[in-house]
Amino acid sequence: METAGKVIKCRAAVTWEANQPFSIEEVEVAPPQSQEIRVKIISTGICRSDEHALTGNMKDVTFPVILGHEGVGIVESVGEDVQDFKPGDKVIPLFIGQCDQCPSCKNPRSNFCLLNMGRTPGVMADGTTRFTCKGKQIHQFTNTSTFSEYTVLHQNNAAKIDDETPLGNVCLIGCSFTTGYGSVVNTAEVKPGSTCAVFGLGGVGLAVVIGCKLAGASRIIGIDVKKDKFERAKELGATECIAPQDCDKSIVELLLEKTGGGVDYTFECIGNIETMTSAIYSSNFAYGTTVLIGISGLSKTITFDPMMLLTGRTLKGSVFGGVKSKDFVPKLVSDYNAKKFDLDKLVSHNLTLEKINEGFELMRAGESIRTILTF
Structure with a gap:
């Protein structure tokens, strides 16, 4: 040139x-x-x-x-x-x-x-x-x-x-799509028929929803204070959506009740310390997996009872979906061109x-x- x-x-x-x-x-x-x-x-x-x-x-x-x-x-x-x-x-x-x-x-x-x-x-x-x-x-x-x-x-x-x-x-x-989608298929390795809860329905959270649907999850629960995001989340695969401010119980209590003991996979896509803790406590005590995706910023710490993990839960972090960038991105683009997701x-x-x-x-x-x- x-x-x-x-x-x-x-x-x-x-x-x-x-x-x-x-x-x-x-x-x-x-x-x-x-x-x-x-x-x-x-x-x-x-x-x-x-x-x-x-x-x-x-x-x-x-x-x-x-x-x-x-x-x-x-x-x-x-x-x-x-x-x-x-x-x-x-x-x-x-x-x-x-x-x-x-x-x-x-x-x-x-x-x-x-x-x-x-x-x-x-x-x-x-x-x-x-x-x-x-x-x-x-x-x-x-x-x-x-x-x-x-x-x-x-x-x-x-x-x-x-x-x-x-x-x-x-x-x-x-960034956002690979971060959310990769956290599902690569970091969490969501299994078909499982239950998933997605905290935060922004760009990353909706990519998580897409990933959960393509992975075969049977129940995908979207959680956000902005209810105007619910329609789009359901179009992309969420089976139900919850606005925490409308509930008479804590989101943890509600999810434990709705799933009979805890969600198989929870994803925190906001970067908020409180929702991170809620995501952990909402997962099944024996085999639930929580993936932290949102960035909390400097000097933020999270506190929880170590028994929450000793019973069998798994806590993971995921940056860019945990994928190897030069290997995964071209494949993901090819899937996009093949209209496997929108x-x-x-x-x-x-x-x-x-x-x-x-x-x-x-x-x-x-x-x-x-x-x-x-x-």
């Missing part, structure tokens, strides 16, 4: 300081260096994790920064020593990379790449960033920074997807990049499921 090897000027949503609105700026994006690719982002989702970073509720975020990590795009150019990508390839950026060389990548039980985690936050592997604005260095976020028309990724932080994939809502596979029903709003602040306000008010930004 004509831009290969050159600095590209483009639009991006820059966060200059914590707790400040996004500012749409013209930024300069340097060419990719060794083992890097430069990608034109087509669409990107707004995720609660971006909000945690924006408010200083996440470690290792250095301002000024370009946030965003749930995107899809097209490779514009590649640096030296890149073998698996070429200009024109469609890719999904990966905030959890996969090098296939470190002990964690080689272990089938883990999806955290030690090489990826060992990098200095906010910069590329060589210790510098590829973004500048108004003469200042702009830091990168989770090795992705998708709130920019162009971004630069290490080749371990991108998954090549099918050429025929429509670029739009498929960006959800870059991502469109997980999207409530579509906005341009210039309206990013509006998108975040919708999320904070609980009025959106997932907002997609397009460039």
Whole structure:
């Protein structure tokens, strides 16, 4: 391409300081260096994790920064020593990379790449960033920074997807859908005929509902204080929905009563300490499995009676569904192209990049499921 090897000027949503609105700026994006690719982002989702970073509720975020990590795009150019990508390839950026060389990548039980985690936050592997604005260095976020028309990724932080994939809502596979769906089929390994309870019916929670249905769960109970989410949850597979504020019993008591002793699998998709505890106590005392998915933020702790686990319960955590990113994401995209699940029903709003602040306000008010930004 004509831009290969050159600095590209483009639009991006820059966060200059914590707790400040996004500012749409013209930024300069340097060419990719060794083992890097430069990608034109087509669409990107707004995720609660971006909000945690924006408010200083996440470690290792250095301002000024370009946030965003749930995107899809097209490779514009590649640096030296890149073998698996070429200009024109469609890719999904990966905030959890996969090098296939470190002990964690080689272990089938883990999806955290030690090489990826060992990098200095906010910069590329060589210790510098590829973004500048108004003469200042702009830091990168989770090795992705998708709130920019162009971004630069290490080749371990991108998954090549099918050429025929429509670029739009498929960006959800870059975070929320894979996080929820993977927690069902990979982390919990939900069995056919089982009962499931999903705490929180946002984008991740609804992906959990889809996963439970495809896994063959016979009963899927959705729980949320926002009752306007219930119709969509039922369309996607929830068999019933509960608004805790309308109950004369605690949600734990109600679920134990409804299931005759506890749910087979419970999923906490909010990041709230109280609902995490409720999810644990709602699971069957002898064989229930609870998966914590929501991010609680810094300095939060959870307390429960250890006997809750000694009787046979299992408590698990799941980041990005516990899946190995470069292996799983292309397969998931192929399933999407084969119409095995519908991502469109997980999207409530579509906005341009210039309206990013509006998108975040919708999320904070609980009025959106997932907002997609397009460039």
